[in-house]
Amino acid sequence: MRRPPLRSDHHPPPPFNAPAARRVRAALGLGPDHVAHALRASYDLPYVTPALVAAWERGTASPSHPELTALAGVLWCSPGELIGRPRTLREHRTARGLAPEDVAHTVGHELQAYLRMEETGRWRGTERQTAALTRVLGLSLADVLTVTGREEHLAELLRDAVTTRWQAYVRPVSKIAPLERRLLEEVLHRLHQDYQGHMAATLSWGGGPTDASDPGRDFLAHVVDHFWTAVEDGGRA
DSSP states (O other), X not given: OOOOOOOSOOSOOOOBOHHHHHHHHHHTTOOHHHHHHHHHHHHOOTTOOHHHHHHHHHTSSOOOHXXXXXXXXXXXXXXXXXXXXXXXXXXXXXXXXXXXXXXXXXXXXXXXXXHHHHHHTXXXXXXXXXXXXXXXXXXXXHHHHHHTTOHHHHHHHXXXXXXXXXXXXXXXXXXXXXXXXXXXXXXXXXHHHHHXXXXXXXXXXXXXXXXXXXXXXXXXXXXXXXXXXXXXXXXXX
């Protein structure tokens, strides 16, 4: 496959859902050659070949933001249908098929100020602007914490909560994730039990402290994901 020329879009590619792209293309009865031709002819992407389209669908290459938007146009779907879980402002906007001007106007920011936030990957806005951003991009609470840069702080609190006394972290966590107190108590209690259960089970298999640290580290590394899963489950074990 010939290497395409350098593209003007220097941002990391969005999380591409390769199986979804393949399914949508097949459902339309198109081959990679048809898709490549349409991208060249209609979207001014002269370097796109059937081999590049196939590489996207195999997951060995990822389309850039402009390429993904063009691909969605060829496949008659929204960009969001071809994206995995968005994490950045730009990825959320692309998934919604919105132009930066649309988002900037809706939230009440100057366009250049909003674009700088996309560049840095960090949202800076008032409470009112954040509420408007949440609506226009369809953000969940988890998404809001990610794009505002508060996810790592949440992770630190959760790691401390599951490894020590979880009761002491109900209030600090609630300041970042404003959930109903009873739900938050149930979630932190569940995570604490799950973490201790992982550690106890490993030790009961005859492993020493070194062996026990591996599942513990894995649990802590994904503690934010465990937290939101428990919230969705209503805190129930």
